[in-house]
Amino acid sequence: MPKRGGRLRNWKPNDHFEHDDRSHSNNTRRVSFKTNTNKGKNKFRSWNDASQLLLDGDIDMGASGGQGPNRKGFRTRGGRLGSPAPRPAARKKFIAGLLPWYQVIIPYGAKHEKDVILRVLLSYLSPDVFIPHYYKINGNAAVFYVDDVKIAEKLFYADRKIVMSDGFKLVVIVRNSVPNVVIDDSMKEKMKLAMAKRYNAATKALDLTKFHADPDLCDIFCALFRPMIMLAAIDIIAENIPDLEALNLNDNKLHGIEHLKIMCPKLKNLKILYLGDNRIPFLGSMDPLKPLPLVELYLKGNPMVKRFSDHDIYVSDVRKKFPKLVRLDGVDLPPAIGFDVSDEVSLPPNKQWFLIDQGGQTLVRDFLTQYFAIYDSDSRQPLLEAYDETAMLSMASTYLTGDMRNAPENKLNAYISKSRNIMRITERESRRRYLKIGKLQVVSFLSDLPKTKHDLLGFAVDLPVFTPGMIVLTMNGVFRETNVNGNPTRAFHRTFVIVPNSNGGFSITNDMLFVTNTTREQESKAFSSGTPDQPIVPQPAQVVQAPVVPTPQPALHDDNQRMMLNMLGQQTGMNEHWSINCLQETGWDYQRALFIFNQLQSEGKIPAEAFVK
Template sequence: GQFTEDGELGVVKVTVPCGRKYDKTQLMNSIHSLCSVPFTPVDFHCDKHRIQFFVPDFRIASALKDISYKIHNEYFQKIPIFVNPSVAPYSVQNRFTKEEMEQLKLAMRKRYDVSQHALCLKKLRFDPDLMKNNIHMILNHRSCMAATLQIIQENFPKLRTVWELEKMKGLKLEQLWLEGNPLCSTFPDRSSYIRAVLECFPELSYPDGRKLLPPTVMNTQERKLMKPCKDIFMGSEVIKNQVHRFLREYYLMYDSEERQGLLNIYHDQACFSLTIPFNPNDPDLNSMYVYFKDENDMKNFKEFHIQRQLLKYTKQDIVECLRGFPQTLHAFSSFQVNICFQMETMLCFSVCGLFKEEGTPKECVRAFMRIFIALLGSSNMYIVNDQLFVRNPSSEEINSAFVIPSPTSYSNFKLVLSQEQQRMVQAFSTQSGMKLEWSQKCLEDNKWDYARAAEVFTMLQTKCKIPKEFFKQ
């Protein structure tokens, strides 16, 4: 069918809620592959977070409605497609006639510099020939831009240099498609290409249908990073101590049985990812299954090539996910902490080390690295992004941190203690009422400063932040 201004053939508007966050090419390819009726989307555009386009009859609309919720995004969430009767789209209602297209083509040819392969569209609206024929050429209007791009595609050579791209500089574009254009091949990489395009069109949000990540378009004048990680870590004792206190509190709760207390540490809209590298030659490969016991597609490890990543959003989902992981005992002596960067209200830091899984058949020792991005409060930090990487450590890593009674058993997962340290642990356990392993952990966290450990214990106990499982029955 063909579109008509009065919509006689049943014009239908198609809407994909939150479609703007998806890759346009992948989304439309998926829709075309599942739709039983071939179609060409008309007036494809974004309306806030929605993607919308039009089709010319109800037969196509019915076929599109049938595939609603049959397409999945990368997180296996179903994508809805809504169809509604509509008047003809704006671009159709204001479509240029053949005569107007011909006049526009003539006006643009006069503006084309053959020697420079450049087309100047500056003040096209006030072109005498267009005004004489009562053609209102406002490039910010969708119908005008569509007509201009159609003539460029059909009658002018493709853009080949950034200099030619700058001829369109000043247009307030949110989307621009240059994929496949010879211009793209003049850049060494995509980041250089994006920087050049943004210089011409600073308001661009979707180059080639792909949403720009915030760091690419952020205003660098608003937030300035402090010095790199090493200088920050070494130069700011306040930050260093704040991070150490945070890690002590975090892993105290993480190693507890419930981990429910972690809800107070994560931001409401936090994001968590778990990445585990898979080595087909690793005999302990199947033991990693415990981290994905709720993922149906984890049952066949042969389907995975390099790694498997699990994403969770909101603090409730994150803590619920963490509670499903094996119980752990982290070795604080193995921790290596690095401050990556600091902003006025945000901090990024990483910690890596070893932990033992408790309550599992083998009680395996694992190596981990964790990258936290946290919002800084007056006295607290709230995690907004948490990236956890878990792998099997080498025997050298284990031997450097733990005493292992036998090559095959990790049942005595204890740090090497001197006689003096053993007496301190026993005394601290007697006075605090905590189990030996938690007494030892408290002392380790405070660098075996008995008075400081007692002070921290009293403070946490006053705030009811020490789980009851840490104490003797």
């Protein structure tokens, strides 16, 4: 038995106290006034000094008065008795740990039954209650764990405030600590049995709420906030219920959930996930779960939710990560605005061109053939006839991201110096200067650009607007510079806005050009002999000619044809025979018929007798 002035050796988990000098016995302790012969060499230490009870590697919670490891023992001045007592040590405060679990040690707790210890603690903490996890006797001490920081704090301050039936005050030591665990086959089998009773086969739902508190797991530490335990649980789920659709992980002290990304490939059918009342700090922590096709999510009770002062912003940000959500935190969400399609719907095949009206196909072919034949020639001056008097043109150019600009063939100096990139040119006068207005400025500007040869067969063309009053034509493609060393290949995007002119024809009123370097794929396919889809300009188009001599026309079949015939006659001035002829040639497509009439009229190909009524 240690002497009163001696030191208590460090307490190990399997150690026990040989003698409890606090217990009553028939032999009363003798009081001695003998002078201390140790001359102050030994410090007085309480049997209840918490520093003697801390295990290696555990976190000191800042014990209450007398429990700290730096507590100095009482010693009189010069080692003599009778000197004034030192000032009492300041009472230390409870410091919450980083982990959500706390170990509670009751020295000499083995003297009392488990129910007695827990009853006096619950009585002291009333009305609060707690669940003692993994209660056991270790030597002469009772040890258990709690998973609530508020309960841990109250137990911390309960030290020496509870008087037991033997008259001694109960010592309570609280420290931030997590039970040790070894995941073996025996533990996995117990986890599997606990999950089996929590699984609802009818709804394919598994409820793992507060899994560590399951009565069937009372003898093992099975907290899902430990990544190794969570991963073991996911493996069990994937092996036994791979078609799981709903999983409840509420109240499991989850913090970092990066490791939960393993659920995405293993639980592909998971649509409902509950993560409420955990410790997830930020919404960004949910990114590993984005591949899951979730339709319902519960996050209430996590610190991340409190970070949003505006609930609408919170809902919006969650929906950005999980666009298929229809229910969040137990509340139905309004229908999302989007263009999402079901997984079973196959997208239409990729096409090289799109025409809002097939009647414009002939016009598009003619325009592209004629325009780029002149553009790729030695002189671009004939393009003056293609532009309106007040036409405008702007050109922008930039390099591709990650492009090797130092390569001579990739330099875009001829375009960058004239680029009207409004993201970089912010001064109003400069923007105006780079905008070419009037057909003389437009054609002069185009004439100064490098000579080219366009790959007409590789054009991707869209015709989004086709009306008698306006045509919008956009295209992507590649061209080769013919007067530059190495004949570099460039990629371009161009938009033309075309309107009728006073001569019965059409003119370009707006031209927007963008030039950059080609990608490797574009360069490898440039000027190839064929394309997978029918090209918009496979060959020079044939102009639809109006017949020279009118032929007998069949009777009209419905009121709609009669109405189109009257409208075309009023707008063109042609007689009924020629109007019917024009409509029949275009398959009774009024817009196409009017368009072709204007084109042929501008070329002088409609005879005078077509206007004789």
